[in-house]
Amino acid sequence: MRIAVCLCQVPDTSSVISxxxxxxxxxxxxxxxxxxxxYALEEAVRFKERFEGSSQVTLFxxxxxxxxEMLRKALAMGGDRAFLLSPTEHSDPFQTALILSRxxxxxxxxxxxxxxxxxxxxTDFQSAQVPLMLAELLGMESVGAIIKLEASLATIQVERxxxxxxxxxxxxxxxLFSVEKGLNVPRKTTIKAVMEARKKPIDFLSITISTSQFxxxxxxxxxxxxxxxxxxxxxxxxxxxxxxxxxxx
Amino acid sequence: xxxxxxxxxxREGIVKKASIDTWNLVQELAALYPDTSVxxxxxxxxxxxxxxxxxxxxxxxYHANEEAYRLxxxxxxTRLIADTMKRVGATTLFFADTxxxxxxxxxxxxxxxxxxxxxxxxxxxxxxxxxxxxxxxSGAAIASFAPCCPLKIYTIIPHAxxxxxxxxxxxxxxxxxxxEPSLHTSEELFPQVRCIAMHKGVRDVAxxxxxxxxxxxxxxxxxxxxxxxLARLLGGAVGASRPVVDEGWRPHAEQIGQTGKTVAPALYLxxxxxxxxxxxxxxxxxxxxxxxxxxxxAPIFDVADYGIVGDVHLVLPKLIEELQExxxxx
Ligand SMILES: Cc1cc2nc3c(=O)[nH]c(=O)nc-3n(C[C@H](O)[C@H](O)[C@H](O)COP(=O)(O)OP(=O)(O)OC[C@H]3O[C@@H](n4cnc5c(N)ncnc54)[C@H](O)[C@@H]3O)c2cc1C
Ligand SMILES: Nc1ncnc2c1ncn2[C@@H]1O[C@H](COP(=O)(O)O)[C@@H](O)[C@H]1O
Numbered sequence: 388m389r390i391a392v393c394l395c396q397v398p399d400t401s402s403v404i405s406x407x408x409x410x411x412x413x414x415x416x417x418x419x420x421x422x423x424x425x426y427a428l429e430e431a432v433r434f435k436e437r438f439e440g441s442s443q444v445t446l447f448x449x450x451x452x453x454x455x456e457m458l459r460k461a462l463a464m465g466g467d468r469a470f471l472l473s474p475t476e477h478s479d480p481f482q483t484a485l486i487l488s489r490x491x492x493x494x495x496x497x498x499x500x501x502x503x504x505x506x507x508x509x510t511d512f513q514s515a516q517v518p519l520m521l522a523e524l525l526g527m528e529s530v531g532a533i534i535k536l537e538a539s540l541a542t543i544q545v546e547r548x549x550x551x552x553x554x555x556x557x558x559x560x561x562x563l564f565s566v567e568k569g570l571n572v573p574r575k576t577t578i579k580a581v582m583e584a585r586k587k588p589i590d591f592l593s594i595t596i597s598t599s600q601f602x603x604x605x606x607x608x609x610x611x612x613x614x615x616x617x618x619x620x621x622x623x624x625x626x627x628x629x630x631x632x633x634x635x636x
Numbered sequence: 637x638x639x640x641x642x643x644x645x646x647r648e649g650i651v652k653k654a655s656i657d658t659w660n661l662v663q664e665l666a667a668l669y670p671d672t673s674v675x676x677x678x679x680x681x682x683x684x685x686x687x688x689x690x691x692x693x694x695x696x697x698y699h700a701n702e703e704a705y706r707l708x709x710x711x712x713x714t715r716l717i718a719d720t721m722k723r724v725g726a727t728t729l730f731f732a733d734t735x736x737x738x739x740x741x742x743x744x745x746x747x748x749x750x751x752x753x754x755x756x757x758x759x760x761x762x763x764x765x766x767x768x769x770x771x772x773x774s775g776a777a778i779a780s781f782a783p784c785c786p787l788k789i790y791t792i793i794p795h796a797x798x799x800x801x802x803x804x805x806x807x808x809x810x811x812x813x814x815x816e817p818s819l820h821t822s823e824e825l826f827p828q829v830r831c832i833a834m835h836k837g838v839r840d841v842a843x844x845x846x847x848x849x850x851x852x853x854x855x856x857x858x859x860x861x862x863x864x865x866l867a868r869l870l871g872g873a874v875g876a877s878r879p880v881v882d883e884g885w886r887p888h889a890e891q892i893g894q895t896g897k898t899v900a901p902a903l904y905l906x907x908x909x910x911x912x913x914x915x916x917x918x919x920x921x922x923x924x925x926x927x928x929x930x931x932x933x934a935p936i937f938d939v940a941d942y943g944i945v946g947d948v949h950l951v952l953p954k955l956i957e958e959l960q961e962x963x964x965x966x
Contacts, residue, residue: 400894400914404776411777422895480752481745510894512772512779516752519742528826530710531739534888544830548889549647549735550843552834554708556827568895569888599784601751605767606780610920616927616940622955625926626962628942634846634903634924635870635962 388442389500390431393487393521394424394461396454397511406609420457423506425464425573426566430536431504432465433571443467445500447490449474449483455589463576463584470494470592481601484520489594491525499525503563507532518565529563530556534570637671641726643717644678644697645708645736648834651682654732654843656690658792662730663693665762677720679713680705684812694809698724701814704821707832708736711825714743716818721748721787728766733791733898734842741789751783754791755898757921774894775917793900793921839873841890846872847901847922849892850880851915853908853929853948857885862952863907869959875899877909893918908948911936928952 398404398416405412420428428446435442446461446469448454458469472490475482491500503522508515515531522529534553535546543558548567576584619625629635642662644655659676666672674695678684681701691697700716717740721729729744731737733755745752756768767782768790841847848866850859860874867874876886878893892899894914900921907928909915916939919925927940928951937943944951 398773400774404773406777480742484746510774513770513894514754515738516742516745516754519739520746523743523746530827532735545827547735549832550652551647551838551840552832554735554832555830557830558827562827567888568891601745601749601783601785602753603782603784604779605782607772607777608779610771610775610778612939614925614939614941616937616943618932618937618943618945622944622951622958625942625944625955626958629903629924629926630962632924635959 388434388438390434390444391491391500391503392428392431392446393505394446394448395421395509396450396457397421397509411607421506421509426570427504427506428461428464429571429573447487449486458589459584462587463580469589472592472594479600479602480514480516484517485596486594487521488524490592499561501560505565507565507567522563527561527563528558531565532567533564534567639726640674640728642676642730644676646680646682649682658730658732660692675724679716689805691810692805692808697812699814702817707829709829710739712821713740715820729789731791733793737791741791745789748787750787750789751785752789753781755793757793771920774913775920841873841875841899842897844873845901846870846903847875847899848872848905849875850907851877851909852879865956877915906936909936910934
């Protein structure tokens, strides 16, 4: 099995995101692996373990070179090699997907990888666009936000949450999935795995694209919370207020 | 002439309320400007009489009334939508932000070379360049995104503070046109939806107009019986914070937050939820927020409209009683 995993970096949740002179200040931000990508990577590594011998997990990340540290961790979690791809100046999801698709075609040649795993969304921008754009660019079967996966050598059965229920789908190889929290429990890295990961290759791949952005960010502003909480003495008063506001029933 | 197409999503023959809200929002925007037309595409067998009196404005609803569209197979849907865009000459496509549109929209964006603006809210300023807003960095900031391509796709989060249920449908002129069967639907295209299993009798948090959510302070799975009772009384849905789901007290489908669902109910009741940024990120579009927490300094109170400081195990039974009283009197 040839398995690719797309990983990105996001500020960890304890990072302070502040504004200086109206502009967003990310200088005090600590970047970590996107939490959803941990589930994606774990699922890939489980596949590798199941089809042992010939399977390889290759990681792809569009980010500045500072993402090496995160990729080391991903290699310790079970990736075999990693490719770091530099972003365009103001990458939008389409450009990111385009860079990833070119890199995957470069690395795998004419054949596609059997499987590609991505996270459901990145927790910083939450666009949830890159995975299915990538699938469309590569011409792969794909399903977003899966919560369950059962594979045989011929087909893959997956489930995803829809509003008020669960949808079951059948997919063939080669396929791309973006994964939802709860698909698996990502492993902790061991010291031995961390040591071994140091020997695994992280290569830079230079991809140039000429397509311009589909979407641009025109402003980023602090979210002003102008609500002022009215503390109420008891539930009787609460019901009165809510009935008055017509939000009950 | 600007031509908008709104996708109406059905599940089991019922057109989603979120889709109807999106149509009504688009009608409201279109009414602000001359020379616009709005049409809709409804895919799958559905009784169109359910749309009587709920769609505002004027326009044509194209109905692809084929059995092949009963289940939402992405490849067939993508083709149908792309074909209908061409047929009506639409430059802008609107979806409600749902599991289905999050799957279809990125595919269509690549296929049609269209700007995709997803999970966003739009307001009147939308006319000026088509920009829309979305919170980023767990709600620490709000970003404005602008499309760069001639074709545009939006997936819209309804805004609880705007009530579309009261959208005026008087004087609306909607016509229906059944589309001739597509040629490609006989083809077996994968992925293929094998079945859907709906949770019977349970309302989804992402769609409910009232959400009663519980946090770690509810204490146990049993503690949620109070919230279920409350949800039943109010006709709402139960939601949960992440630790509650991680503990296995509630299913992941109910999780609200950065790694859960985004909700926009008219009333959000947060019980024993501290209100961390990862949770607040997903309730930014809620209407009235009520918080019940024993810690008067809990950050949830910073975003709440009403607060009660107290133990949920004492406050909630009283609230249930008050509501029963209130219901009796009505
Ligand atoms: C990558 C990442 C993603 C995350 N995604 C999400 C997400 O999607 N959704 C989410 O919710 N969280 C998410 N979190 C977790 C988040 O950081 C918080 O840990 C979580 O929201 C806290 O949940 P809580 O408010 O239920 O629990 P706590 O923070 O433990 O708060 C419990 C609250 O209950 C109150 N309380 C306790 N007992 C009572 C009582 N008897 N009566 C009244 N009040 C009482 C306490 O005063 C306290 O305010 C995420 C974290 C990370 C790192
Ligand atoms: N810069 C990137 N490099 C590699 N993969 C990415 C990148 N951005 C997004 N992805 C993948 O796409 C998923 C969804 O991201 P997004 O569409 O940005 O919400 C992530 O979980 C990753 O798997």
